[in-house]
Amino acid sequence: MITKKTLKASVKAFKDFAKKNLPDEKLQELDARDECPLDIVRHMCSPDKLGIQLLFVPEEFGGFGGGAFDVYCVCEEMARIDLGVATAVLATFLGSDPITVGATQEQKKLWLTRIAEEGLLFAYGATEPNAGSDLGALESTADRVVEDGKVVGYKINGSKQWISNGGIADACTVLANTPGGPSWFVVEKGAPGFSHDEPEDKHGIRLSNTAALSFTDVYVDADRLIGGVEGQGLIQAQAVFGYTRLMVAAFGLGAGWAALDRAIPYSRTRIQAGAPLSEKQGYTHKLIVPNVVRLEAARAYIEETAERIDAGEGSLNTEGAIAKYMATEAGDRAADASIQALGGYGYTHEYMVEKIKRDVRITRIYEGTSEIMEMTISRDRWQSHLKTRGRHYHEQAQKFEALHASHPSVGADIAALALHALAEVMERARVARLTRHQHVLLRVGELIAYAECAGSLSRRASLMLQGRLHEKANQRFDATALETIARCFAREAALKVAAEGLQVVAGAGGVTDSEMAAFQTTMGLPAIHRAQAGLIADLDYVADVLYGRVAKSARAAA
Numbered sequence: 113m114i115t116k117k118t119l120k121a122s123v124k125a126f127k128d129f130a131k132k133n134l135p136d137e138k139l140q141e142l143d144a145r146d147e148c149p150l151d152i153v154r155h156m157c158s159p160d161k162l163g164i165q166l167l168f169v170p171e172e173f174g175g176f177g178g179g180a181f182d183v184y185c186v187c188e189e190m191a192r193i194d195l196g197v198a199t200a201v202l203a204t205f206l207g208s209d210p211i212t213v214g215a216t217q218e219q220k221k222l223w224l225t226r227i228a229e230e231g232l233l234f235a236y237g238a239t240e241p242n243a244g245s246d247l248g249a250l251e252s253t254a255d256r257v258v259e260d261g262k263v264v265g266y267k268i269n270g271s272k273q274w275i276s277n278g279g280i281a282d283a284c285t286v287l288a289n290t291p292g293g294p295s296w297f298v299v300e301k302g303a304p305g306f307s308h309d310e311p312e313d314k315h316g317i318r319l320s321n322t323a324a325l326s327f328t329d330v331y332v333d334a335d336r337l338i339g340g341v342e343g344q345g346l347i348q349a350q351a352v353f354g355y356t357r358l359m360v361a362a363f364g365l366g367a368g369w370a371a372l373d374r375a376i377p378y379s380r381t382r383i384q385a386g387a388p389l390s391e392k393q394g395y396t397h398k399l400i401v402p403n404v405v406r407l408e409a410a411r412a413y414i415e416e417t418a419e420r421i422d423a424g425e426g427s428l429n430t431e432g433a434i435a436k437y438m439a440t441e442a443g444d445r446a447a448d449a450s451i452q453a454l455g456g457y458g459y460t461h462e463y464m465v466e467k468i469k470r471d472v473r474i475t476r477i478y479e480g481t482s483e484i485m486e487m488t489i490s491r492d493r494w495q496s497h498l499k500t501r502g503r504h505y506h507e508q509a510q511k512f513e514a515l516h517a518s519h520p521s522v523g524a525d526i527a528a529l530a531l532h533a534l535a536e537v538m539e540r541a542r543v544a545r546l547t548r549h550q551h552v553l554l555r556v557g558e559l560i561a562y563a564e565c566a567g568s569l570s571r572r573a574s575l576m577l578q579g580r581l582h583e584k585a586n587q588r589f590d591a592t593a594l595e596t597i598a599r600c601f602a603r604e605a606a607l608k609v610a611a612e613g614l615q616v617v618a619g620a621g622g623v624t625d626s627e628m629a630a631f632q633t634t635m636g637l638p639a640i641h642r643a644q645a646g647l648i649a650d651l652d653y654v655a656d657v658l659y660g661r662v663a664k665s666a667r668a669a670a
């Protein structure tokens with residue numbers, strides 16, 4: 113268990129270290145040279161130095177036993193500094209995951225203790241040249257080595273692609289096909305037949321080492337088969353997705369905010385047409401505020417999911433997918449908008465936002481692409497829709513209507529409109545059998561993510577009003593600002609669900625001309641349009657908060 117105090121101290125130590133050792137000029141140099149600062153990564157992972165890895169190693173193996181909430185907090189902070197370095201730390205976490213969830217007690221003791229005590233760097237070897245999103249297409253093999261009728265070891269053959277820490281890790285978990293099915297193995301650096309290529313020349317996260325791995329008759333003893341039973345590999349990989357996707361979600365959040373935290377001060381001092389850009393509504397309400405709103409919607413979902421994982425609700429894969437999808441898409445958009453916000457300066461290396469944009473782009477690809485997230489989300493919630501005969505999202509909406517009755521300012525009524533509209537879109541897709549079009553399925557996945565995040569953010573705002581937020585929750589905004597942000601996002605989500613939901617069902621032939629007007633009413637389109645009233649005033653208010661134009665006392669009175 114990590115206390116709030118310990119977490120704060122760890123984050124502070126990390127920030128102080130980064131300030132001293134990774135100033136902008138150093139980051140720019142390493143980025144230009146495409147170089148992973150191994151000394152810094154080792155320093156961060158060494159138990160007698162920063163020891164970030166200790167946070168996620170269970171206490172019984174010498175770590176601090178941090179939960180999902182702690183990991184989210186640390187990942188966001190790491191991403192704010194540099195996503196490449198953060199990826200190097202993440203890779204050890206990912207690499208040790210199959211061990212944490214699937215290993216025997218002896219294996220856990222051996223490897224997790226070594227991570228905690230020796231600062232061992234790991235890599236996670238799943239992806240192959242022909243097996244990316246579809247890991248079932250795995251081609252690497254692990255053949256049994258049998259002596260006296262007993263399996264004493266395995267010979268691994270194959271190759272892995274784009275493996276983070278691939279060229280620097282001390283050990284690697286490798287997924288390979290055994291006669292009993294896909295299974296994880298631990299392979300140590302230096303094993304005969306195990307080699308890695310030169311680091312990839314990448315678009316972003318150039319401070320992380322990414323390399324292909326090659327295995328030619330690499331022998332490992334049978335005790336390197338994680339869990340000791342063949343065929344558990346894909347189940348073990350699935351078991352932690354909720355958790356690991358939350359980490360990448362936190363990366364998207366941290367990087368997105370890192371970009372905005374450069375754009376916001378810049379726009380205070382940049383004078384154009386006689387006044388700072390921060391005073392121009394057409395600038396703030398396009399480039400800054402909507403990105404803040406989307407990032408905070410994603411944060412609400414991340415925090416809620418982390419809290420639920422820590423409460424023992426299971427691995428929450430779909431919620432992890434929603435968190436990752438929303439935070440990484442929002443982070444990428446925020447970084448892109450930050451380049452725009454800095455104009456020509458934003459397009460140069462010196463101002464850093466273009467580096468952040470290149471870096472954050474990977475979060476939409478690794479640990480499951482955005483399209484795979486859309487599919488995961490849609491398939492799961494589709495089952496809920498079917499099982500409840502279309503009631504699932506109507507019932508969720510009713511909960512937010514109740515929340516609106518007790519907390520009328522947090523946008524819960526508008527979130528409810530989004531959820532009702534979503535239920536109608538899904539029902540229409542069911543009746544007209546539209547999910548045979550993969551495009552419909554995936555677009556609905558996006559709408560689900562928006563509608564659920566709208567609910568989450570309004571709930572978060574209500575908890576903040578009641579002083580019941582998680583003790584480690586981010587407190588960047590006060591309750592008045594957060595409820596305004598929640599209303600802004602709920603409006604966006606409701607309009608998106610209605611407009612894009614209508615587009616996709618009509619586009620797939622699910623609504624005839626004569627049904628159109630009635631369907632729009634069933635979806636609640638007129639109410640969703642009416643709910644847009646007040647949007648500009650709310651955007652004005654969020655801008656005023658971001659630019660320090662509202663005193664805290666005035667906010668409390670608002």
Ligand SMILES: Cc1cc2nc3c(=O)[nH]c(=O)nc-3n(C[C@H](O)[C@H](O)[C@H](O)COP(=O)(O)OP(=O)(O)OC[C@H]3O[C@@H](n4cnc5c(N)ncnc54)[C@H](O)[C@@H]3O)c2cc1C
Pocket residue numbers: 203235236237238239243244245246273274275276277314317322474477478479480481482483484
């Ligand atoms: C910098 C970097 C670091 C990485 N680190 C690691 C690591 O440490 N360990 C590791 O194992 N892997 C790692 N990866 C691999 C990463 O997880 C994969 O790139 C990712 O899962 C996508 O696989 P792919 O690249 O083969 O793309 P593909 O699966 O070929 O996908 C290509 C495109 O098609 C879409 N697509 C795929 N399937 C479908 C479908 N069924 N329906 C519709 N659209 C689809 C995808 O969304 C994507 O847009 C890393 C990759 C990079 C670039």
